[in-house]
Amino acid sequence: xxxxxxxxxxxxxxxxxxxxxxxxxxxxxxxxxxxxxxxxxxxxxxxxxxxxxxxxxxxxxxxxxxxxxxxxxxxxxxxxxxxxxxxxxxxxxxxxxxxxxxxxxxxxxxx
Numbered sequence: 001x002x003x004x005x006x007x008x009x010x011x012x013x014x015x016x017x018x019x020x021x022x023x024x025x026x027x028x029x030x031x032x033x034x035x036x037x038x039x040x041x042x043x044x045x046x047x048x049x050x051x052x053x054x055x056x057x058x059x060x061x062x063x064x065x066x067x068x069x070x071x072x073x074x075x076x077x078x079x080x081x082x083x084x085x086x087x088x089x090x091x092x093x094x095x096x097x098x099x100x101x102x103x104x105x106x107x108x109x110x111x
Contacts, residue, residue, distance in 0.1 A: 049091045052077065061095045 070078035079087045
């Protein structure tokens with residue numbers, strides 16, 4: 001009877017070990033497929049916003065297209081949206097470079 005009890009205990013230990021391995025595996029999958037790409041994308045966006053210069057054509061988060069006229073010291077930009085028309089926006093409101101927006105847009109073939 002005691003040999004049977006020892007076998008039951010060892011199989012329960014194996015099941016717990018498999019559960020731990022599965023849990024660690026799930027956490028690893030979440031990290032490599034969800035968390036890590038998000039942090040990389042956020043880091044790239046922050047670097048892009050910090051390296052903005054006068055003359056860069058950008059798109060804001062709201063979808064406003066314009067050219068940077070002036071980079072201010074207080075983390076704002078003066079954005080020329082049409083000749084003689086300027087907006088003052090936060091650097092954090094910049095979404096992407098205009099040329100990247102044009103290149104990454106959906107292209108449709110009309111035949």
